[in-house]
Amino acid sequence: MKFIIDNWMLIVVAASSGGMLLWQALQKNGGGGAVACSEAVRLINREKAVLIDVCESAEYAKGHAAGARNVPLSALAGSKELPANKSLPIIVMCASGARAGRAAAALRKAGHERAVPMAGGLAAWREAGLPIDKGA
Numbered sequence: 078m079k080f081i082i083d084n085w086m087l088i089v090v091a092a093s094s095g096g097m098l099l100w101q102a103l104q105k106n107g108g109g110g111a112v113a114c115s116e117a118v119r120l121i122n123r124e125k126a127v128l129i130d131v132c133e134s135a136e137y138a139k140g141h142a143a144g145a146r147n148v149p150l151s152a153l154a155g156s157k158e159l160p161a162n163k164s165l166p167i168i169v170m171c172a173s174g175a176r177a178g179r180a181a182a183a184l185r186k187a188g189h190e191r192a193v194p195m196a197g198g199l200a201a202w203r204e205a206g207l208p209i210d211k212g213a
Contacts, residue, residue, distance in 0.1 A: 111178065111196035114205040117168045126166035126191075129159070130199075131180040136172060142199060143208035150176050153183055160189075167192040174198035 081088065112120070120126035121144070130137055130145040137147040148156045150171075160167065167189050169177040177194035184192035195201065203209060 111174065111194045112168065113196050114201050114207060117170075117195050118207070120166045120168060124166050126168050127160050128168050128170065129180070131169055131171050131176050132199075138212055140199065140209050140211050142170060142202050143210045145170065145210075150180050153180055154187070159184070163188045164191065165189075168195050169193065170195040170202065171198045173200055 117126070117128070121128060128142055128145040130141045130147050131150040131153065132141070132147070133149050133151075134147060137145075137149075141147065146158045148158045153159075167181075167184055169181045169184065169192060171177045171180070174194060174197050177198060181192045181194040197204070199209075
C-alpha cells in the first residue's frame with residue numbers, strides 16, 4: 078500500500094498511457110477501420126479489391142486514383158458500378174477521407190462486408206506518389 082501512495086503519479090501515467098494504446102487499437106480494428114495507401118495497394122494487387130471513388134463527378138474529373146470507379150456518395154445505393162461479388166474487398170476513397178467512412182459503412186450495411194475507407198483519401202494517395210488519372 079505504501080508503494081501505491083508513494084508512486085501514485087507513476088501509476089496514473091502508466092494507466093492512462095495503457096488506456097490510450099487500447100483506445101487506438103479498438104478504433105483501428107473496430108469494424109472497417111480505414112486502411113493506409115500501402116494496404117490499399119496490397120488489397121488491389123493481391124485480393125482483387127475494387128477501388129471506389131465517392132466524389133462527385135466534377136471532383137472525380139479533376140483527378141482520381143488510377144483505376145478507381147466513380148460512384149458518387151449520393152448514387153451509392155443500387156449502383157451498377159459496385160461489384161456483384163459481395164465478398165470482394167472494396168476500398169472507398171474521396172478527396173480527404175471524410176465521405177469514404179460513411180460510404181464504407183453504407184456498403185457494409187448493404188452486404189459488402191469487406192468495404193473499408195482509405196485513410197486520407199486522394200490527398201494521401203497523391204502524397205504516396207501513386208498514379209493519378211484526370212478526366213471522366
